[in-house]
Amino acid sequence: MAVHERLPRGSNKTPKPIKTRCPPSFIHQKTITLLLPEHTKTYMTVEDPQNRLYKDAQQEAKVTAKTQAKATQHDGIRLALPASTRARPADMPHRALVTSICWFRTDLRIHDNPSLVASLLDQASTHLLPLYILDPRYIDLSRLPHSPFTAxxxxxxxxxxxxxxxxxxxxxxxxxxxxxxxRHGSTLLVRYGKPEDVLPGIVNALLSNGTAVSNVHCAMDVAAEEITIEQSVAKRLAALGVPLIMHDCGTMVALADLPFPLRNLPDVYTAFRTRVEALPNMVRPCVAVPPRFKLLPDVPPPPPASAYPTTDLADTLLPLVSPLPIPDMDARSAHPFRGGETAALARLNAYLTTHAVATYKHTRNGLVGDTYSTKFSAFLSHGCLSPRTIYHALKKYEQQHAHTTDTYWVIFELLWRDYFRFVALKHGSKLFHPYSLRGCAKHAWSTDVESSTALALCGGVTGVPFIDASMRELVATGYTSNRSRQNVASFVTKDLCLDWRIGAELYESHLVDHDPSSNYGNWAYAAGIGNDPREDRKFNVIKQAFDYDPQGEYVRLWIPELCDLSTAVVHVPWKTPLPKEVYPHPIVIAPEWKRHADRGNHENDRQVVGKRRGM
Structure with a gap:
C-alpha cells in the first residue's frame, strides 16, 4: 500500500509518495496521513502506538516534518487494520442512505467526544447510529431472558x-x-453480546435494509483484554468492508503529544510528569460538538439474543444485570452521585463554584463526606466527564482566582491517571501478570482466596479497624478514599502476604470507579512490583489511622460495634477487654504498630463517645 502526502481537497496535484522502511501499520507513535480510495471522500491519519497488529516490526517509519505538520488535524484518529483491508469494496454500489456508527464504550458523553464528533462530521455518511453494547465478559447478562451467557x-x-x-x-x-x-433528535441503541458479534450483525442488518455503512467510530482502549476485543471487531468489520476508526478520547494529554515514543515512557511517575509538564501546550482544546446531529437510520429489529428493548435502562435493565439485590444508596456514602454526563458536569460546576477546589490539597486525604475530594473518578472511568474539560475549567478558575494553587494538585492527579493508562498501553498483559512489571518479587504471596485470612479481608473483619472500615465502606457504597485504598493495598500485600490480584480483583468487583489501568496499576505499585521506585514501601496502618482519622470518626461510622470506645483505643481495640464476639482480634499484628499503639493516650480528646456518629 502506498503512503502519500496529504493534499487539499480538490487539488489536481498528484500526491507524492512518502518513503517508509516498514508498512504504515508498524508506525510507533508517529502520525502519517493516508490517502484512502477516492470513494471514501476523506483523509485520515493512522497511529499504531503499540504496534498492535505487527509485533515483529522493529523499525519506525521516517516521516518528514512537513508531512507531520499537515497531519495534525486528525492525529487523534487511528485505524485498527492495514489500509488494504479498510476500504469498502470498490464494487459496492453508492447508496442514497449511508450511515456511520458511533460505538460508545468508555466515553459516555456528548461533550469533548472525538469519536462522536468524527461520526457527525463524516462526509461519507448521511445518517448516524449511536450504539452501546453490554459485553457479557464485563457485566453479568446471565439473568436476561433466554440468555446464552454465563456470569x-x-x-x-x-x-x-x-x-x-x-x-x-x-x-x-x-x-x-x-x-x-x-434532545439532539437522536437516541442510543443498546444491544448486548460480544461486540465482535453484535457489530457485524448490525452492519449486515443495515445492509439488508438498503443502508450502507461507511465506518464505525469508537474510543480506543488501553488495557490488553480490551485491545484484543478491538482487534477482533476490526477484523470482522473489515470482512464486510467497513473500517473501524479509533480515537484517543480517554486522557488529558493526548498520546500523540507525548514528548517521547511510548516505548520510552519513564518507569517512574515523577520523570513522566516533569517531561509532560514542560510541553508548551500540554493539553489540547476540547473538540466542539456540531449543533446539528445526523438522522437515525432505520434499524431492523434485532435478533432475540442481542438486544433488550427497554425505555428506562436504570429501572428495567439493572435488575437483570445486577449480581445482587439492589439496595438503596447508603446514607453514609462519600459518593452519592448518579451516573451520567449531566451529573458529571453538575459535579464539576459545583466543585468549582463552591470553591471546594480551593482547599483540595489540604482535604484530599479526607475519609468522610462528599466534599473532601473531587469525586470525579467514576465519571472519568465511564467517560461521562472529559479530563480535558476538567483541565480547562481549572485553568479558567485559576485566571479568576489567582491566589489558589490547589488546582495544580487536581491536575497532578489527572496526570497520574494518564500515566497509568500509558503504562497499561506500553506493557500490555504484563501489567496483570503475577509479578506485574517487575517479573519477580521479594515476597511469597498466598493465592488461597478461600483462606480465613482472605475471607476476613473480604468481610471487613480483620480486627484492624482502619482496614475493616474501608472494606465495609467499599462493599456498602462502591467507593472508598484514596488514602484508604493505599492502606488496604499495603496491608493486603505486605502484612497479610496475599496475592495483590486478590485485592485488585476484589476492588474491580466493587468499585464504582473501576478503571483497569488505574486499579491494577495502583495495586501493582503498592505491592512493589509496579512503578514505585521503592519496592519495599510499606504503610504503618496504625500510624496512618491516627494521622488521618485522629478522632476515630471514620472508624465509628463504618464499625458501629466500636462506637463506644474512646479515641485513645478506637484504632487499637485489642488493647481493651472488648469481647472478640463483638469485634474480632487482629488476624495479624505488625511489630512496627507497637510504637504508635499508645498514641491515642496522648491526644487531647480522650472522651468516650456514647452514641453513634455520622449514622
Whole structure:
C-alpha cells in the first residue's frame, strides 16, 4: 500500500509518495496521513502506538516534518487494520442512505467526544447510529431472558466482575446519554453480546435494509483484554468492508503529544510528569460538538439474543444485570452521585463554584463526606466527564482566582491517571501478570482466596479497624478514599502476604470507579512490583489511622460495634477487654504498630463517645 502526502481537497496535484522502511501499520507513535480510495471522500491519519497488529516490526517509519505538520488535524484518529483491508469494496454500489456508527464504550458523553464528533462530521455518511453494547465478559447478562451467557467473573479469583454499584452507575449513565442524544433528535441503541458479534450483525442488518455503512467510530482502549476485543471487531468489520476508526478520547494529554515514543515512557511517575509538564501546550482544546446531529437510520429489529428493548435502562435493565439485590444508596456514602454526563458536569460546576477546589490539597486525604475530594473518578472511568474539560475549567478558575494553587494538585492527579493508562498501553498483559512489571518479587504471596485470612479481608473483619472500615465502606457504597485504598493495598500485600490480584480483583468487583489501568496499576505499585521506585514501601496502618482519622470518626461510622470506645483505643481495640464476639482480634499484628499503639493516650480528646456518629 502506498503512503502519500496529504493534499487539499480538490487539488489536481498528484500526491507524492512518502518513503517508509516498514508498512504504515508498524508506525510507533508517529502520525502519517493516508490517502484512502477516492470513494471514501476523506483523509485520515493512522497511529499504531503499540504496534498492535505487527509485533515483529522493529523499525519506525521516517516521516518528514512537513508531512507531520499537515497531519495534525486528525492525529487523534487511528485505524485498527492495514489500509488494504479498510476500504469498502470498490464494487459496492453508492447508496442514497449511508450511515456511520458511533460505538460508545468508555466515553459516555456528548461533550469533548472525538469519536462522536468524527461520526457527525463524516462526509461519507448521511445518517448516524449511536450504539452501546453490554459485553457479557464485563457485566453479568446471565439473568436476561433466554440468555446464552454465563456470569461475568474476574479472571483469577472469580469475583463478580461488575458489582451492583458500578452496574447501577453504568445504567444511569446510559439512561442519561440516551436522554441527551434524544434532545439532539437522536437516541442510543443498546444491544448486548460480544461486540465482535453484535457489530457485524448490525452492519449486515443495515445492509439488508438498503443502508450502507461507511465506518464505525469508537474510543480506543488501553488495557490488553480490551485491545484484543478491538482487534477482533476490526477484523470482522473489515470482512464486510467497513473500517473501524479509533480515537484517543480517554486522557488529558493526548498520546500523540507525548514528548517521547511510548516505548520510552519513564518507569517512574515523577520523570513522566516533569517531561509532560514542560510541553508548551500540554493539553489540547476540547473538540466542539456540531449543533446539528445526523438522522437515525432505520434499524431492523434485532435478533432475540442481542438486544433488550427497554425505555428506562436504570429501572428495567439493572435488575437483570445486577449480581445482587439492589439496595438503596447508603446514607453514609462519600459518593452519592448518579451516573451520567449531566451529573458529571453538575459535579464539576459545583466543585468549582463552591470553591471546594480551593482547599483540595489540604482535604484530599479526607475519609468522610462528599466534599473532601473531587469525586470525579467514576465519571472519568465511564467517560461521562472529559479530563480535558476538567483541565480547562481549572485553568479558567485559576485566571479568576489567582491566589489558589490547589488546582495544580487536581491536575497532578489527572496526570497520574494518564500515566497509568500509558503504562497499561506500553506493557500490555504484563501489567496483570503475577509479578506485574517487575517479573519477580521479594515476597511469597498466598493465592488461597478461600483462606480465613482472605475471607476476613473480604468481610471487613480483620480486627484492624482502619482496614475493616474501608472494606465495609467499599462493599456498602462502591467507593472508598484514596488514602484508604493505599492502606488496604499495603496491608493486603505486605502484612497479610496475599496475592495483590486478590485485592485488585476484589476492588474491580466493587468499585464504582473501576478503571483497569488505574486499579491494577495502583495495586501493582503498592505491592512493589509496579512503578514505585521503592519496592519495599510499606504503610504503618496504625500510624496512618491516627494521622488521618485522629478522632476515630471514620472508624465509628463504618464499625458501629466500636462506637463506644474512646479515641485513645478506637484504632487499637485489642488493647481493651472488648469481647472478640463483638469485634474480632487482629488476624495479624505488625511489630512496627507497637510504637504508635499508645498514641491515642496522648491526644487531647480522650472522651468516650456514647452514641453513634455520622449514622
Amino acid at each position: 461475568a467473573r474476574t479472571r483469577h479469583y472469580r469475583f463478580p466482575r461488575c458489582g451492583i454499584h458500578r452496574s447501577r452507575f453504568l445504567c444511569q449513565a446510559l439512561d442519561d446519554l440516551r436522554a441527551r442524544l434524544q
